[in-house]
Structure formats: structure tokens, C-alpha cells
Amino acid sequence: MERQFALVGNPNSGKTSVFNLLTGANQSVGNWPGVTIERKCGRLKEDNKINIHDLPGIYSMSPYTPEEVITQEYLIKNKPEAIINIVDGSHLERNLYLTIQLLETGLPVVIGMNMMDVVKKSGRKINLDKLNYGLGTPVVGISALKNTGLTQLISTTAKEAANFSHEYPEYSPQLEAALSEIIGVLGNTVPKEQARWYAIKLFEKDALNTKHLKLSPFQEKEITEIIKITEKVFDEESDAILVNERYELISRLISLCMIQDSDFKLSMSDKVDRIVTNRYLALPIFALVMWGIYYLSIQTVGTMATDWVNDRLFGEIVPVFVENLLVSWGVAGWMQALILDGIIAGVGAVLGFLPQITVLFLCLAILEDCGYMSRIAFVMDRLFRKFGLSGKSFIPMLIATGCGVPGVMASRTIENENDRRLTVMVTTFMPCSAKLPIIALIAGAFFPNSSWVAPSAYFIGMTAIVLSGIALKKTQALGGKPAPFIMELPSYHLPQIKNIFMQTWNRVIAFIKKAGTIILVSSILIWFMSSYNFSLQEVPEDSSILAALGRLIAPLFSALGWGHWKGAVASITGLVAKENVISTFGILYGNLESLSENGQEVWNIVQHDFSPVAAYSFLAFNLLCAPCFAAIGAIHREMGQVKWTLITIGYQCGLAYAVSFLIYQFGSVIFEQAPLTFGTLTAVVVLFLLIYFVVRKPSQKDSSFNMDTLTLIEEGK
Amino acid sequence: MENLMNAKVNHIYQVHSLTIEGETKNHLQAIGIVPGSKISLLELQGQSGIVLMQKSRIALDSTILEKIYIEEIKEKQEWLPLDQLKVGEYGKVVSIHGKGAIRRRLMDMGMTKNVKVYIQKLAPLGDPIEVTLRGYDLSLRKDEASLVLVQKELG
Numbered sequence: 079m080e081r082q083f084a085l086v087g088n089p090n091s092g093k094t095s096v097f098n099l100l101t102g103a104n105q106s107v108g109n110w111p112g113v114t115i116e117r118k119c120g121r122l123k124e125d126n127k128i129n130i131h132d133l134p135g136i137y138s139m140s141p142y143t144p145e146e147v148i149t150q151e152y153l154i155k156n157k158p159e160a161i162i163n164i165v166d167g168s169h170l171e172r173n174l175y176l177t178i179q180l181l182e183t184g185l186p187v188v189i190g191m192n193m194m195d196v197v198k199k200s201g202r203k204i205n206l207d208k209l210n211y212g213l214g215t216p217v218v219g220i221s222a223l224k225n226t227g228l229t230q231l232i233s234t235t236a237k238e239a240a241n242f243s244h245e246y247p248e249y250s251p252q253l254e255a256a257l258s259e260i261i262g263v264l265g266n267t268v269p270k271e272q273a274r275w276y277a278i279k280l281f282e283k284d285a286l287n288t289k290h291l292k293l294s295p296f297q298e299k300e301i302t303e304i305i306k307i308t309e310k311v312f313d314e315e316s317d318a319i320l321v322n323e324r325y326e327l328i329s330r331l332i333s334l335c336m337i338q339d340s341d342f343k344l345s346m347s348d349k350v351d352r353i354v355t356n357r358y359l360a361l362p363i364f365a366l367v368m369w370g371i372y373y374l375s376i377q378t379v380g381t382m383a384t385d386w387v388n389d390r391l392f393g394e395i396v397p398v399f400v401e402n403l404l405v406s407w408g409v410a411g412w413m414q415a416l417i418l419d420g421i422i423a424g425v426g427a428v429l430g431f432l433p434q435i436t437v438l439f440l441c442l443a444i445l446e447d448c449g450y451m452s453r454i455a456f457v458m459d460r461l462f463r464k465f466g467l468s469g470k471s472f473i474p475m476l477i478a479t480g481c482g483v484p485g486v487m488a489s490r491t492i493e494n495e496n497d498r499r500l501t502v503m504v505t506t507f508m509p510c511s512a513k514l515p516i517i518a519l520i521a522g523a524f525f526p527n528s529s530w531v532a533p534s535a536y537f538i539g540m541t542a543i544v545l546s547g548i549a550l551k552k553t554q555a556l557g558g559k560p561a562p563f564i565m566e567l568p569s570y571h572l573p574q575i576k577n578i579f580m581q582t583w584n585r586v587i588a589f590i591k592k593a594g595t596i597i598l599v600s601s602i603l604i605w606f607m608s609s610y611n612f613s614l615q616e617v618p619e620d621s622s623i624l625a626a627l628g629r630l631i632a633p634l635f636s637a638l639g640w641g642h643w644k645g646a647v648a649s650i651t652g653l654v655a656k657e658n659v660i661s662t663f664g665i666l667y668g669n670l671e672s673l674s675e676n677g678q679e680v681w682n683i684v685q686h687d688f689s690p691v692a693a694y695s696f697l698a699f700n701l702l703c704a705p706c707f708a709a710i711g712a713i714h715r716e717m718g719q720v721k722w723t724l725i726t727i728g729y730q731c732g733l734a735y736a737v738s739f740l741i742y743q744f745g746s747v748i749f750e751q752a753p754l755t756f757g758t759l760t761a762v763v764v765l766f767l768l769i770y771f772v773v774r775k776p777s778q779k780d781s782s783f784n785m786d787t788l789t790l791i792e793e794g795k
Numbered sequence: 796m797e798n799l800m801n802a803k804v805n806h807i808y809q810v811h812s813l814t815i816e817g818e819t820k821n822h823l824q825a826i827g828i829v830p831g832s833k834i835s836l837l838e839l840q841g842q843s844g845i846v847l848m849q850k851s852r853i854a855l856d857s858t859i860l861e862k863i864y865i866e867e868i869k870e871k872q873e874w875l876p877l878d879q880l881k882v883g884e885y886g887k888v889v890s891i892h893g894k895g896a897i898r899r900r901l902m903d904m905g906m907t908k909n910v911k912v913y914i915q916k917l918a919p920l921g922d923p924i925e926v927t928l929r930g931y932d933l934s935l936r937k938d939e940a941s942l943v944l945v946q947k948e949l950g
Contacts, residue, residue, distance in 0.1 A: 137903055137904060138903035138904075140896070140899045140900065140903055142895075142896040142899060142900065143896075168930075169930055169931045170930070171905070171929040171930050171931075172904070172905055172929055172930070172931050175903065175905070317899060317902070318891070318902060318907075318908075321899075321902040321903065321907055322907050322908060325905065325907050325910075351932075355916065355918070355919070355925070356919075357916075357917070357919050358919070360918070360919040361919050452934075455934075456918050456923060456925065456934050457918055457919055457920070458920075459918065459920075459922070459923055459936065460918060460920035460921065460922045460923070461920060463936075562896060562897045562900050562901075562935075562936075562939055563923060563934070563935060563936045563939065564897070564900050564901060564904055564933065564934075564935045564936075564939055565933070565934055565935075566904075566931060566932065566933060566934075567925060567932040567933070567934050
């Protein structure tokens with residue numbers, strides 16, 4: 079029979095390293111249903127009948143954060159045979175808080191005491207036998223760094239699961255009395271071995287974990303009564319009573335098992351932090367680290383490899399090889415085109431991003447593993463919170479100036495789900511390198527003597543990010559209460575090669591699976607639509623299905639100043655890759671197969687179809703609208719849900735349309751002496767609507783009490 | 796005698812008397828505003844102010860504030876929200892205000908009554924702050940830190 083063990087622990091406790099050591103390469107990474115939190119599961123290297131489930135790193139089991147909710151649901155509903163709790167010995171006090179809560183679940187718990195070497199260095203000693211005695215559950219000393227103790231950890235866990243006697247942490251007599259009364263009231267409502275857990279959850283008024291219990295009105299009344307009396311006795315609220323009792327128990331345990339040298343030593347980590355988050359040095363150091371990431375993944379290694387894959391491997395080597403093969407086999411022409419221009423080009427599009435993404439993920443994994451990532455949040459929080467984003471949103475934005483795909487993927491590291499979603503939604507507003515040719519074309523053809531076009535593109539992108547952040551944060555779905563920023567700043571340690579490679583590998587695979595499929599399918603689809611007409615004959619692009627579609631939707635864009643179908647078609651082909659906008663112009667305007675980077679050859683002809691203001695509106699639309707399929711695939715991968723992917727695309731296209739509309743309507747009146755029309759009026763309305771969404775007040779929170787409303791205090795304090 | 800409307804911000808007073816009668820008085824007493832209890836005015840904005848007591852933090856408007864009479868406390872003791880402690884200072888947690896997720900999170904991370912905290916540093920942009928408690932470093936925004944009432948301690 080297969081056995082299930084759950085791995086639980088604080089973030090930064092070394093849990094991931096332990097998981098990697100236990101399972102080796104036998105892991106699968108997915109998402110927990112409905113949320114964007116990574117779910118990892120793997121088989122034990124030595125015994126593939128044992129499944130290890132790596133649950134999210136958490137500090138406690140409150141019913142508030144998605145990570146905590148997932149962990150509780152898994153433990154209570156799936157009832158794994160045993161919990162392996164990885165504890166960071168150098169932060170014993172806080173780590174034991176989770177341990178105590180795990181013991182409350184009534185499942186067998188075995189503690190893997192990690193980082194004993196750090197404890198020793200700091201001049202302390204933990205007596206594991208005494209802790210074992212105090213907690214009533216086995217404690218095994220391990221080192222994830224040196225790979226010691228893990229075999230014993232597993233064998234102890236197997237033993238504990240086999241002959242487990244329910245032992246619970248014991249609190250003060252007053253609290254124990256209340257809990258046993260509640261257990262009495264519950265009777266047969268809950269399974270016997272979970273009675274204490276439910277009693278505790280009822281006592282701390284955890285609605286999430288107790289709402290499915292079908293309590294009779296009598297039981298409910300009794301329990302409320304018990305809680306009220308106990309709150310009186312302790313002169314505290316019930317959840318505070320429990321937290322205090324847990325920490326008091328921990329203090330007793332610590333004084334039982336820990337010997338502390340009298341002299342306090344400043345740890346290496348503290349010394350490093352003195353410099354890294356120093357008032358004056360923090361920002362320069364931050365800038366340097368960011369530059370390093372950008373330099374490696376966008377400017378040098380990543381891009382060089384990506385260019386090679388795109389231009390050489392999938393530009394020449396593979397197509398030429400396959401073409402020769404197909405020709406020698408005498409394959410039909412349309413089949414050749416499908417394979418070469420459809421499939422191979424699509425696969426190339428997916429694989430082309432891999433080097434860049436791999437380099438970026440390597441950098442991110444190093445930052446996360448060594449502990450600098452949480453310092454980034456610490457340093458940048460103030461700035462980004464103003465527009466509703468997390469301090470860690472900086473990295474996605476920065477990377478997106480190079481390429482939106484790794485940019486979106488970089489949002490992985492943001493803990494709060496709403497912040498992460500918001501970041502994903504706005505990241506691709508940043509002009510990526512593929513959008514630069516569009517900027518170059520518009521700037522060159524319409525504004526040859528002005529230098530403001532390119533900077534203005536970045537300005538539009540950043541303004542869209544900032545204002546979207548502010549506006550979306552005020553919506554019901556993404557806003558609500560601001561996420562509390564109460565987090566640990568973990569000690570620095572040297573990154574571990576194995577963890578970093580595992581992390582990078584898992585994320586790259588996830589990208590290929592989730593994003594890759596979308597990219598491949600949509601590339602083939604667009605290829606097909608642009609090379610065939612409705613009667614499935616091979617035709618030039620300007621009479622293809624795509625062109626027909628372009629003509630169909632072109633009137634939509636006349637309000638933006640470019641109702642001509644060529645602009646619409648170019649925007650659609652931009653979905654495959656943004657640089658396609660320019661090459662499509664080449665084909666549609668000049669029957670040119672290839673253009674220079676800024677499309678110089680077609681400047682003159684393009685000028686006939688666009689007025690300068692219309693051209694700028696075209697530029698703004700293409701900057702802000704749905705990104706290329708690769709980025710959409712990445713967005714889908716990060717959002718984990720079709721619904722949120724569609725919301726994102728919809729929002730981006732909607733905003734792009736509104737902004738271009740404003741630019742064209744106001745621009746043509748101001749710069750091109752166009753008469754005021756109904757469109758101008760609509761534009762004014764749209765402008766006010768946009769302003770309203772940005773400045774409107776989120777729901778009121780801190781209203782004060784006066785003589786008349788004082789009665790409300792007791793109910794809604 | 797002074798009432799709360801003209802109290803010094805962040806100064807701890809003792810409630811002397813209430814010049815309100817009837818039901819309103821009962822309500823105030825229910826939340827701990829009784830003669831002899833400690834009270835502190837956190838901030839005053841126009842006609843309403845945020846008041847801190849040992850067990851709650853609540854916004855009251857001037858009609859109530861001016862009916863709460865206060866007097867200086869004899870023994871030297873300072874209560875203040877955690878975000879107003881300076882870098883390098885120590886404090887002992889008196890109580891946690893706020894509600895729901897934030898309050899629970901603060902407590903879960905070890906911010907409980909009587910725990911000793913040390914202000915390690917301020918982020919370069921002035922917010923969030925880094926505090927050391929229970930042997931580890933915690934970072935939190937000033938907004939959240941303002942929900943923790945501490946008593947200043949020496950070393």
C-alpha cells in the first residue's frame with residue numbers, strides 16, 4: 079500500500095532542501111486547485127511506496143492566508159499518515175508555534191530539527207531528548223546542508239505512524255477545562271481523534287474550519303457560553319488566549335531544552351544585514367543587484383542564447399534540415415508549409431524563450447535561497463504599496479522591459495495572491511524589446527525630428543502600471559483589505575546549488591507545459607489564418623482569413639484614427655510576436671519580405687494611411703493591448719485559471735482601446751484642428767470615467783463613534 | 796481640569812471622571828473607559844480622535860471626547876504605538892489592537908502580551924520597520940505596527 083507523509087514547516091526552515099534530498103528527481107510540481115500556490119509531491123528515493131507531500135511554508139494555521147488554508151484542509155481532510163515537521167533550530171521559539179498547532183490536529187508528528195550547526199555557532203545548545211520529552215513526540219536532529227539524519231527521520235516517522243498514541247500539548251488548567259467541556263458538548267458530532275482539534279477551532283472562533291460542522295442550536299449556545307466564561311476568566315479574547323497559551327508552553331519548553339551562553343554574539347547574518355539594508359547603502363546595493371539580473375538575463379547570456387535559438391537554430395539549422403528531408407521524401411507543398419512555418423516556427427517560439435527564462439529563474443532562485451528576496455520587499459515596499467503593488471513587483475517590471483514572458487513569470491516570488499495577480503495584469507504594459515521596432519517605425523515615419531516618442535512610450539507604460547495598480551486595488555476582486563505586511567526577514571545563508579537547480583528546473587518545465595501549449599497552438603492557428611483563405615487555398619497574406627478578419631474588425635478602430643484594415647491586421651499578427659507588426663506592414667504596404675529593424679522602407683507609404691496623431695494612437699494601442707501569445711501563455715501559467723487570464727487580456731485590451739481613443743480624439747482636435755464632434759464628447763466622458771476609477775474612495779473603514787452611534791461599539795468593535 | 800479634546804497626543808493620562816450619564820456612560824465603561832483607567836490620545840483629526848486604551852483602540856468624536864476628563868499620571872511610564880519607538884529602543888508589548896487577519900497574524904508571529912521587542916532598523920524609505928523579537932527578525936509596516944501598544948523599556 080502507498081503511504082502518504084506530509085512535509086510541513088516555516089518558510090526558510092530548510093523544508094524545500096529536505097524535500098529535494100528525500101525525493102531527488104522524483105517530483106511533480108503543479109498548482110493547488112483554484113490558487114496560484116505551487117503544489118509539490120514526490121516519491122521517496124529509497125522507497126517509492128512512500129509519497130512525500132511538500133505543503134506550503136507557513137508560520138501558523140490561522141484561517142486567513144491561502145497557504146494556511148490549503149495546509150489545514152489537506153491535513154484534516156486527507157489525513158496523511160504522519161506529519162514531518164521541519165524546525166529551524168536557530169529560530170526555535172517561533173518554529174515551535176507551528177509545531178504546537180500541528181500536534182493539535184491529532185495526527186502523528188515527527189520533528190526534524192534542522193540547522194543545529196547554526197545553533198552551535200551562536201553559542202547555544204538544544205537538548206533534543208528533553209524537547210522530545212516535553213512535546214511528547216519524536217525529535218530527530220538533521221542537517222539539510224550535510225544530508226545527515228534524514229534516513230533516521232523517515233524511519234522514525236514510519237514507526238511513529240504505526241504505533242501512535244494521541245498526546246496533545248497541555249495548556250493551563252483553566253483553558254483545558256474549557257476545551258474538555260467543549261469536547262463534551264460536541265459528543266459524537268466529530269470523529270473522536272479530531273475532537274480536540276475541532277474544540278480548539280471552535281474556541282478560537284475559526285469559522286472557516288468549523289462551518290461545515292452541523293451543530294445543534296443547543297450545542298452552539300453551550301459552546302458560546304463556555305467561551306464567554308473563559309474570556310471573562312482570562313480577561314482576553316478567546317483567540318488571544320490560545321495564542322498566549324501556546325507561546326507560554328513554548329517558553330516552558332525552551333527553558334527545559336535550551337542552554338544559552340550568556341554572551342550574545344552578533345551573527346554573520348546580522349553583520350551582512352547591517353550593510354545590505356543600511357539606510358544609505360540599501361538602495362545602491364538594490365540597484366546593483368537589479369542591474370546584475372537584467373544584465374545577465376536580458377542583455378547578455380539569456381538574450382544571446384535566445385537569439386541563437388531563434389535566429390540560428392530555429393531560423394536556419396532546423397528548418398533547412400527539415401526542409402531538405404521533406405523535399406527528399408516528396409512531401410506535399412502544403413504539408414511542408416504546415417510543418418515548417420506552422421509547427422517548427424511554433425516550437426521555436428516556445429523554446430526560444432527558454433534560455434532567457436532559465437537564466438532569469440536561476441537568478442531569482444539564488445536571490446530567494448540566500449534570503450535577499452525578502453529584503454527587496456523590505457526596501458521597496460514603501461514605494462510600491464502606494465500604487466497597490468508589492469515591493470517584489472519591481473523585478474517583474476524590470477525584466478518586462480526586456481521581455482514580458484520572463485517578466486510575468488518573475489511574479490512567482492510575490493507571496494500575496496492579490497498582489498501577484500495585480501502584478502501579472504500590469505507587467506506587460508512595460509514596453510518590451512519586441513515593441514521597440516514599432517516605436518522606431520512610428521517615430522521615424524511620423525516624428526522624425528523629435529526625440530520624445532520613445533521616452534513617451536515608457537512613460538505611457540509606467541503610467542498605465544501605476545494608475546492601473548491604484549484603480550484595480552480599489553476593485554472588489556483585487557482590493558479588499560490591504561494585505562498585511564508582517565513577515566520574517568530570514569537569516570542570510572549561502573545558496574545551495576542543488577536547491578537552485580531544482581527550483582529552476584521545476585519552473586522551466588512548468589513554463590513549457592502550461593505556457594508552451596498555448597504558444598504552440600496559437601502560433602499554428604495564426605500561421606494558418608495568415609496563409610489560407612476561407613476556401614482553404616494558399617494565398618498571400620493580404621487576402622487571407624486573417625486579412626478578412628482584419629477588414630471585419632477594422633471599423634472598431636476608426637474611432638482610434640486607424641480604421642484602415644492594414645492596421646487591424648498588423649495588430650493581430652502582433653499577437654504572435656510584437657515585432658511581427660512591422661513585418662506585416664512590410665508585406666501589406668510594400669510586398670517586402672524583409673524590412674530593416676525600424677521599417678524605413680515603408681515610411682513613405684505608411685504616412686498615407688495614418689495621420690501623425692492616428693499613428694501615435696496606433697502605437698499606444700499596440701503598447702498596451704494584449705501581449706504576444708507567449709506572454710499570454712505565461713499569464714495563464716501564473717494565474718492558473720482561464721477566468722483570470724481572460725480578465726487580464728480583457729482589461730489590457732480595454733485600457734489600450736480607451737487610451738488610444740483619448741489620444742486620437744483629443745490629439746486630432748488639439749494638433750490637427752479637427753472639429754469637435756460626438757467622439758470628442760465621448761472622449762471627455764471616458765476620461766472622466768478613467769479618472770473616477772483612479773480617484774474614487776475605497777469603502778470607508780475607520781469611522782468614528784459619536785453620541786448616537788456609541789451603541790455600535792460593543793457589536794462591531 | 797483638562798478633557799481629552801485638549802490632551803497632548805501620545806501622552807498617557809488617567810481618566811478622572813466622565814460627565815455623561817445613562818446609557819452612553821455604560822457603553823464607555825463597557826469598553827474600559829472608567830475613572831482610574833489609563834488612556835492615551837493617538838491622533839486628533841478635526842472633530843474626531845483615535846483613543847487608545849489598554850484593551851481597545853477606537854475613534855471617538857468631539858462630543859464624547861470633551862466629556863472625558865483626564866489627569867496626569869504620577870509615576871513615569873510611557874505607552875506608545877510600536878511604530879513610534881525609535882531605532883535602538885526596547886519595548887514590552889502591552890496589547891494588540893486591530894482585528895481579524897492582521898491581529899491574528901501579529902499574534903501568530905509572536906507579538907503577544909509582555910513580549911520584549913527591539914527596533915532593529917528602518918527601511919531606507921522610512922517604512923517598513925524591522926523589529927527583533929523571540930530571537931528572530933520581523934518586518935512590518937508602520938500601519939500595522941501602530942496597532943501594537945508597547946511600554947518603553949530600558950535595554
